[in-house]
Amino acid sequence: MYRQFFSGLESAALPLAAMAFFVLAFVLVLARTFFWKRKSDYDPIASLPLDEGEGRSRNEVQP
């Protein structure tokens, strides 16, 4: 089954078509990453490495 499945692949077209698809998807994901944030979800976690020695658990400052 797998041999038939993969034998139909056109090796030159596959990388080009999938690359175009991938770039499009990647740009969309990046756009979403940078332009639509839920700051409350990420900012407290992003600062976790900087909290060492302050003696507080992040759980305490959860909204």
Next chain:
Amino acid sequence: MRQVRIEYDDQVVRQFAFASILFGAVGLLVGVLIATQLAWWQANVAPYFSFSRLRPLHTNAVIFAFVGNMMFAGIYYSTQRLLRVRMASDLLSRIHFWGWQAIIVAAAVTLPLGITTSKEYAELEWPIDIAIAVVWVVFAINFFWTLAKRNEKHLYVALWFYIATIVTVAVLHIVNSLALPLTPWKSYSIFSGVQDALVQWWYGHNAVAFFLTTPILGIMYYFLPKAAERPVYSYRLSIVHFWSLVFMYIWAGPHHLLYTALPEWAQSLGMLFSLMLWAPSWGGMLNGLLTLRGAWQKVREEPVLKFFVAGVTFYGMATFEGPLLSIKSVSALAHYSDWIIGHVHTGALGWNGLMAFGLFYWLLPRIYRTPLHSKRAADAHFWMALLGIVAYMLSMWVSGVNQGLMWKATGADGTLTYPSFVETLLAIRPMYIVRVLGGTLYLAGFVLMIWNLWKTVRAGSPANAVVEVVVDDTPKPEDRVSIGTVLAGRPLWFTVLGFLLATLFVFVSAVPAVLLAVAVLVVSEIGYLVAKRAAAAGKPSWFGIIERRPLAFTVLTLVAVLVGGVAELLPTILVKQAVPHSGEAQQPYTALELQGRDLYVREGCYVCHSQMIRPLLAEYQRYGEASRAEEFIYDHPFQWGSKRTGPDLHRQGGRYPSLWHYAHLVDPRQTSPGSNMPAYPFLATHRIDVALGARKLELMRRLGVPYADEEIAAAATSQREQAATVVADLAANGVEVAWDSEMVAMIAYLQRLGRDRGVAPTRTEAVATEGVAAGGGR
């Protein structure tokens, strides 16, 4: 609410850091030694300290001892602080540390002794493999137990990379190490030929990914913000970086096997995913570098940041070069050449090494509670390391491109311009000397670091850090959701749906492909709108739920990793290889040939010689007919190699008389003036264990090689009979050698290569004779 006093276990951090520095020095020293051996063959000391036995020691020492111990130091330090809890078990931490060091010592002893599986970066034999699995499980239990006991519910992104490392390395190691033992120090891979090659490079590539990359990325995400004193540039980008990287990396292994006998579809998938990997890799690199936005002046002042910034930049360079080399037309030039060696060292010396140095300079002053002894010495180390890497990289680029071009060069009449392999070797020798200088400079910087850190440690005192934390145990809405809610999360299903549509995309023609692309966009848009509405309603996001659940997170990571592995490995393993295009399959090796093959493995011949002729015109002219999958069905393990410091050997059988092989093995310069191959004169005096021949056939039969009972019973006799022909051939030319000497077995194996039925002769006697006269072999 409760207040908790935590004393972190920094003892294990110190132990791993010291072990990394110690073994790093050893690994680099061996690296300089083997680089010297390539430039000056006289530096080989047979049999234990020849290039072919020391090269695996170098790679294992750098990967598993230097980077491995550094990684564990970083993981133990950051995990405890990110989770606000001491490691769950001091005992398991100690077992992990001492167990890992015992494995390294075992590797350092066995590899020079020639005890090897010949699978690159997985050379250690089965008892050590079992020990690795056990110690890794100990580490995993300790890590996940600590996760369960944590006082901080959020799992910072560094911990994700550690989780991915732990689960994936376990899968890779176990699958690639599957073997049947022959003796306490010898085993045969259960896979053979194409399957073995694919499994090995699925492992080999992902050892780079999940041992040398993901844990170091975790270290980057923790220690770079700490050193820069600001949070990571985009936490959200780190999430995209993580999931895309762990999903895509696992597919890219076949780019090590382009133009080989591996099925075309697997090669194309490997190339495709390698190209795609460039995007998430650079996303991670930019996320690291942009963390320093507004603080670039600190890089000028702080050696730690210098190392981190340069290390991350080298990560970017290596992850650009990797996809470039995965393009088939580039691979046709670069594969088997020194360009690949340069690429590997961009990652190892640049990314891993510089990140390790930055970590040590940051970490040791803190866990010894004293300032770094000398910032100026650290700065000097930085520049020495940087110049060393540049010299190494440039020399290998020049050497690799030259090799590739000279191997392919043809004259006006269509014949090879450089038919003698040694010509290409002599042309690149100056670059080999530059490499020695670059590596020595890098090692000298390392020694300077040891002095600097030693003075720092002497001035300080070891003590475990103690902190008081207030823990809020009040359950959050995110904690009350069931596992069903996690699995029903929309992002998960949109991802699965998107992946299925993308998979379908490659099997349809133009019009349906456009419709599918539109469908993907519609699905993405719906997902976006639904998520936006949920956010507006104040519901916890799926990310908010999943990042607090280590079990669900681990399972999803494992699934993301396994998809690629299963999709590539399963079809290849299920397809029966023994369906040759030519109508003839490989014939099983005789007992004597098997004995010779094991010697070929023991001496590490695969380190410099491939046994895989690619379907390229220049390779056909130089070596003969392209290798085919069915010619390797009884090769447990495969011996395709990955580098040609010497010529390919797949069609070596019958090309030269036995006397040529004898002379070549005793002193390669006799037959190939200018060769840098180590000499193996001891093969003529060492004896094989004849009785082991039958056991080898028996074990091979259990692996599927069709030996009859009579063949196994007559193994001792058949070895003597086959050896007699080689001995007589040598005696006719005045060379006396015992029939059961290792030399005879090795010659029997070499004379067998590529001579299975169904392989058409591709070289005339005239050409072969000319090759001998010109010193065509190495």
